[in-house]
Amino acid sequence: MKKFSFKGGIHIHGTNAKKALTTNSQIIIPKDPEYLYLPLNQQLGKPSKPVVAVGDQIKAGQLIAEKDGGFSANIHAPVSGIIEHIDYMINEPTGQLSKSIVIKNDFSNLEVDYITRSSEEAMKLTPKNLVDIMEEAGLVGLGGATFPTPVKYSGSKKCDAVVINGIECEPYNTADYVIMKNHCKEIIRGLKYMMMASGASKGYICIEDNKMDAYEEFRQSLTGDTDILVALFKEKYPQGAEKQLISALLNKEVPYGGLPIDIGVIVNNVGTAKALCDAVELGKPLTHHYLTVTGNIENPANYYVPIGILFQDLLKEDELNRNNVLLAGGLMMGKTMYTEMTPVTKGINAIILLEDLPKVGPELPCVRCSSCVDSCPAFLSPTTLAQLVKNNKFDELGDYGLVACIECGTCSYVCPSHIPLLDYIRHGKLELRRRS
Amino acid sequence: MENKMRKVTYSPFAHSGNSVNKAMLDVIIALVPVIFASILFFRMSSVLVLLTTTASAVTFEYISRLVLKRYNSCQDLSAVVTGLILGLTLPPNTPLLLAILGSLISIVVVKQLFGGIGNNVFNPAASGRAFLLIAFSVPLTKWVNPITSTYVDATTSATPLSLVKTVMLNIKGGDLDAAKTAYNLISSDAWNLIKLLFTGEVAGSLGETSALAIIIGLIYLIVKKRIHTEIVASYIGSAFVVAAILSFAYDLGPLFPLISILAGGLLFGAVFMATDWVTSPMTKKGRIIFGIGLGILTIIIRTFSNFPEGVVFSILIMNMSTPLIDRYTSNKIFGKVKVQSNEKK
Numbered sequence: 001m002k003k004f005s006f007k008g009g010i011h012i013h014g015t016n017a018k019k020a021l022t023t024n025s026q027i028i029i030p031k032d033p034e035y036l037y038l039p040l041n042q043q044l045g046k047p048s049k050p051v052v053a054v055g056d057q058i059k060a061g062q063l064i065a066e067k068d069g070g071f072s073a074n075i076h077a078p079v080s081g082i083i084e085h086i087d088y089m090i091n092e093p094t095g096q097l098s099k100s101i102v103i104k105n106d107f108s109n110l111e112v113d114y115i116t117r118s119s120e121e122a123m124k125l126t127p128k129n130l131v132d133i134m135e136e137a138g139l140v141g142l143g144g145a146t147f148p149t150p151v152k153y154s155g156s157k158k159c160d161a162v163v164i165n166g167i168e169c170e171p172y173n174t175a176d177y178v179i180m181k182n183h184c185k186e187i188i189r190g191l192k193y194m195m196m197a198s199g200a201s202k203g204y205i206c207i208e209d210n211k212m213d214a215y216e217e218f219r220q221s222l223t224g225d226t227d228i229l230v231a232l233f234k235e236k237y238p239q240g241a242e243k244q245l246i247s248a249l250l251n252k253e254v255p256y257g258g259l260p261i262d263i264g265v266i267v268n269n270v271g272t273a274k275a276l277c278d279a280v281e282l283g284k285p286l287t288h289h290y291l292t293v294t295g296n297i298e299n300p301a302n303y304y305v306p307i308g309i310l311f312q313d314l315l316k317e318d319e320l321n322r323n324n325v326l327l328a329g330g331l332m333m334g335k336t337m338y339t340e341m342t343p344v345t346k347g348i349n350a351i352i353l354l355e356d357l358p359k360v361g362p363e364l365p366c367v368r369c370s371s372c373v374d375s376c377p378a379f380l381s382p383t384t385l386a387q388l389v390k391n392n393k394f395d396e397l398g399d400y401g402l403v404a405c406i407e408c409g410t411c412s413y414v415c416p417s418h419i420p421l422l423d424y425i426r427h428g429k430l431e432l433r434r435r436s
Numbered sequence: 437m438e439n440k441m442r443k444v445t446y447s448p449f450a451h452s453g454n455s456v457n458k459a460m461l462d463v464i465i466a467l468v469p470v471i472f473a474s475i476l477f478f479r480m481s482s483v484l485v486l487l488t489t490t491a492s493a494v495t496f497e498y499i500s501r502l503v504l505k506r507y508n509s510c511q512d513l514s515a516v517v518t519g520l521i522l523g524l525t526l527p528p529n530t531p532l533l534l535a536i537l538g539s540l541i542s543i544v545v546v547k548q549l550f551g552g553i554g555n556n557v558f559n560p561a562a563s564g565r566a567f568l569l570i571a572f573s574v575p576l577t578k579w580v581n582p583i584t585s586t587y588v589d590a591t592t593s594a595t596p597l598s599l600v601k602t603v604m605l606n607i608k609g610g611d612l613d614a615a616k617t618a619y620n621l622i623s624s625d626a627w628n629l630i631k632l633l634f635t636g637e638v639a640g641s642l643g644e645t646s647a648l649a650i651i652i653g654l655i656y657l658i659v660k661k662r663i664h665t666e667i668v669a670s671y672i673g674s675a676f677v678v679a680a681i682l683s684f685a686y687d688l689g690p691l692f693p694l695i696s697i698l699a700g701g702l703l704f705g706a707v708f709m710a711t712d713w714v715t716s717p718m719t720k721k722g723r724i725i726f727g728i729g730l731g732i733l734t735i736i737i738r739t740f741s742n743f744p745e746g747v748v749f750s751i752l753i754m755n756m757s758t759p760l761i762d763r764y765t766s767n768k769i770f771g772k773v774k775v776q777s778n779e780k781k
Contacts (some may be wrong), residue, residue, distance in 0.1 A: 253771050334447055368718055
């Protein structure tokens with residue numbers, strides 16, 4: 001069986017590989033919280049504009065903030081209740097203070113009337129209809145980048161292939177795996193709608209070889225289908241990075257600073273495919289998603305949560321007290337939260353509590369072992385870039401390919417001299433952005 | 437709970453646990469079979485030389501860091517590795533004062549004055565060895581046979597390499613008949629010689645005689661992923677090819693290339709000196725070029741210079757060209773491709 005893989009990368013194992021904590025856990029649907037906090041700045045692009053006012057009675061699924069311009073997304077209420085505040089009152093997971101809509105849950109579970117479609121009706125939709133549905137449902141990329149999905153499908157460039165990314169190479173996360181195991185059919189239908197919307201003739205579903213049961217399930221569900229190929233990938237980090245994924249799968253490189261559509265490919269996460277299927281067939285907007293809650297806690301599990309629930313509502317008090325590090329996103333590319341009063345947004349697919357940061361020694365001189373060069377998925381020389389930043393030679397960074405860095409953290413992870421290579425590279429990126 | 441202070445930093449929040457001193461420890465473990473073989477064959481002289489070079493290397497490292505007002509770098513074990521490797525390249529019965537002098541050159545001049553680990557241009561052990569060979573060539577070319585030796589030439593204690601060198605010198609002098617006579621001396625008992633070279637029961641530098649011990653060390657380093665195998669492979673491969681060309685050109689028979697590789701310090705240099713992280717190129721392509729350069733230079737120096745051994749000199753020359761190789765062999769950055777416009781028709 002052919003296994004795809006990109007060049008470079010690392011195998012994360014030992015104490016850092018903790019997918020097993022949650023792979024077989026049951027899916028937990030938490031009790032709806034009394035207050036939900038929905039930041040308006042949940043997506044890449046402009047913050048949404050509120051369309052409700054304080055005191056308004058709203059139903060679950062109702063539009064509460066609409067997209068502001070093309071590069072933005074709609075936000076819907078996950079529960080029914082009353083709008084309590086619309087103000088700057090909470091930090092979103094990126095750390096920014098963001099205007100948020102606060103909903104007080106009335107626990108009446110009133111829902112708006114969703115427009116449902118049968119599969120046959122859905123198959124007759126035009127690409128324009130599908131893009132409208134994506135926009136209406138507030139779809140964004142659920143892999144973590146929160147790129148507004150309709151933007152990918154409404155461009156002027158021709159698309160040949162849609163790639164569904166079910167790799168999930170982050171060492172703690174299993175939310176995508178849970179989606180694939182439970183919603184195989186929906187993901188396939190979602191992919192078909194994506195192919196319809198983009199006009200692509202080929203579809204790919206990419207799965208890493210540590211999720212063989214999901215792979216087999218997709219294979220069986222797709223027997224006889226010639227348009228969609230289920231591709232098996234070697235377990236490696238960062239296999240799920242979209243540009244590396246495309247180069248492994250289709251042997252084509254996305255140009256420097258460009259987007260996959262520049263070479264006729266659209267990549268979407270499995271979660272996005274499932275959300276599109278729900279939006280098309282059930283008329284449901286994106287208000288809930290899967291989330292891995294794991295780490296040094298009693299019951300690591302996958303949760304199906306409303307967007308806007310606070311981290312605090314998913315974790316126990318003693319767990320929060322005995323752990324010093326709260327991560328949102330993932331072990332390799334996530335962010336640390338300074339407070340558990342942070343809402344789950346569309347882009348958060350894991351919450352990890354760790355007792356402490358990894359104990360690494362002090363930064364020592366580079367010994368030119370070339371671990372970072374050999375494992376960099378963008379084929380850069382991280383140590384050279386870091387050296388340039390240390391010496392304030394920012395002008396030369398461009399020549400060494402700074403833009404190609406995907407900030408996967410592989411270099412910092414492997415460095416035997418404990419040099420925070422990625423921190424230096426980020427500093428270089430910031431400095432260049434400041435100068436331009 | 438409200439006031440719980442959380443640790444906030446940037447990703448990634450994990451580390452492989454790899455560290456320089458773990459890597460150095462692995463090199464030391466890989467050297468154990470070689471050290472064991474050298475003690476087996478040369479007994480006390482081996483123990484004394486190795487202890488002297490290692491202890492003096494660590495001492496010099498400590499003192500120079502103190503004088504240079506830098507953090508103490510002894511715990512990264514790189515000085516131990518340098519001391520051991522230097523000791524293993526010296527002949528048995530090397531005067532201990534010379535061994536200390538070799539450590540001084542390696543650690544103080546070549547390593548610490550350039551800025552310590554990571555900043556040295558030349559391989560410290562190779563430079564120390566080269567200095568001693570040039571400055572004190574008489575004591576440094578006095579060989580003794582292993583205690584357990586059964587090799588025919590026990591009285592003269594000629595090293596296999598010096599036999600090869602006699603062949604080479606005659607080739608260089610244009611006396612092909614003499615070259616063949618000299619070679620016949622080796623080839624008459626070639627398989628026996630190869631066997632002895634493999635186990636190490638021949639005269640030679642402390643750690644360089646036993647191919648078997650070096651290969652065990654190599655396998656350990658490969659398993660532990662501490663070694664750039666491209667360097668070892670391209671070095672040995674290219675040396676073999678060049679020796680084969682010479683052998684073909686001067687009709688020296690099919691076993692000559694094999695003897696060239698097993699004799700002298702080529703194998704030891706390829707596994708423990710050329711693969712030094714600090715002084716070898718950083719990309720795969722670069723490392724292959726580096727190894728090929730080493731192989732060609734080693735055989736050329738062995739054949740056409742007055743020194744019997746070319747390994748340390750070729751390593752130093754290639755160390756010098758490492759920055760140049762790095763510059764021209766950098767990886768093609770992801771996404772630097774030409775693309776056609778993909779607009780919808």
